[in-house]
Amino acid sequence: MSERRDITLNINGTDYTATVEPRRTLVDVIRDDCGQTGTHIGCEHGVCGACTVLIDDEPMRSCLMFAVQADGRRIRTVEGLAEGEKLHPMQEAFMQHHALQCGFCTPGFLMLAIGVLEKKPNLSDEEIVDVLSSNLCRCTGYENIIKAVRAAAAVMRA
């Protein structure tokens, strides 16, 4: 029963090979086997959104997928957002608007917001709130996250 599979995950443009049991979730393999620990693990049952990553540019919960299912897929995580020293406009906006305190939920919020805005650049305020309701933050009360995403959306459109 302890069958293992060889898989290749393309994370932020780099191929990582791993030999995994099918029961290993994608987020565990991203963190433990590929060493990309920017993606966080919160509830492990799809409620908190801390593990949100982009898979073929769609935001998904990496705790609700098995790593074997992501074999050959293109994955983007928080580590791939900055270009060298230059932060992504969403990261800049989170700093400017104080949209994080402890920072645990931040990678998930960044990937969620960027993933949705790349598809739908002209979200209304109401739609931004709706999208952000996907993830949980226990520090900020969300208002500053909403402000940051609104500001970053304007920069991303420009």
Place this chain on the structure above:
Amino acid sequence: MPFKPFFTALVKYVNSLSETVAISAQRMKPARFSYHAPRSVGEAVALLAEFAPHDGRVLAGGQSLVPTMAFRMAQPAHLIDINEIAELATLQVVNETLKIGACVRHNAFDSDDVPGVTGALLRNVVGNIAHYPIRTRGTFCGSVANADPASEWCCVMAALDGVAVLQSGRGTRRVAAAEFYRGIMTTSLEDDELLVCCELPMLAAGTRTGFIEFSRRKGDFAITMALVAYRIENGKIVEPRVAIGGAEAHARRMPSAEAVLANATPGNVSFVKAAEAAAAACDPIEDLNNTADYRRGLVRTLVERALEAAA
């Protein structure tokens, strides 16, 4: 008090604590399973025939199954992952019927891909399903097969008399929504059958639709929902459909409410009467937070509001 027995008891107690910790630390990891990733429906159905008797299950979007596996409430020995089957990812209209393949994700309906009244209704409904990153992965057919009482797609299937197409090594059968649901998360799907497609009618132009659900937090399972559709001819309501979800063990149409609406003048009087008929006819489920009476009240309110939204 002799020291040794006390010490032994203490060690036992501490050990039991660490055991508890160890178990709870492991609990969020799914149990072992054998993984199968067929490339065709034929292959999937053959694998199901082989492994369903050995606790094999289908994995589609996994947005309900994987959490239950993380809690180890589900520990299937085999998973047959249908995500790599290209033929199941199709969404198309054939002869005024919308055919939704088993791997069509929820967010496929958050677009203009499906035309007409049915497309507009599905666009209206889809935003109520969980959250954006769940809708990119979860599937329409997976929700229907899972048959959660609070599933929006199950309510759509019931309201529009959708058809579930089930395939196994024994052949293909088509089951109408009214016969498909049997109870809470219980359907007429046999263990070796794969739900390959759901079919919905393309509603006639001019059909008015309304959908409304109530939950305490955005994205939570709805406590109750109502979906209505009707047309107006010569000032009278024709072909009324009233369905409720979340309130009972499974979604269904409410014939007594539809009877009130048929040939009635649309407006507050007929809408309130229909809502009261639906509330009187329903057999609500209860849970820790919601009594049957509370759900019955929601049925009345939501059916009325859905009818107003459609008007």
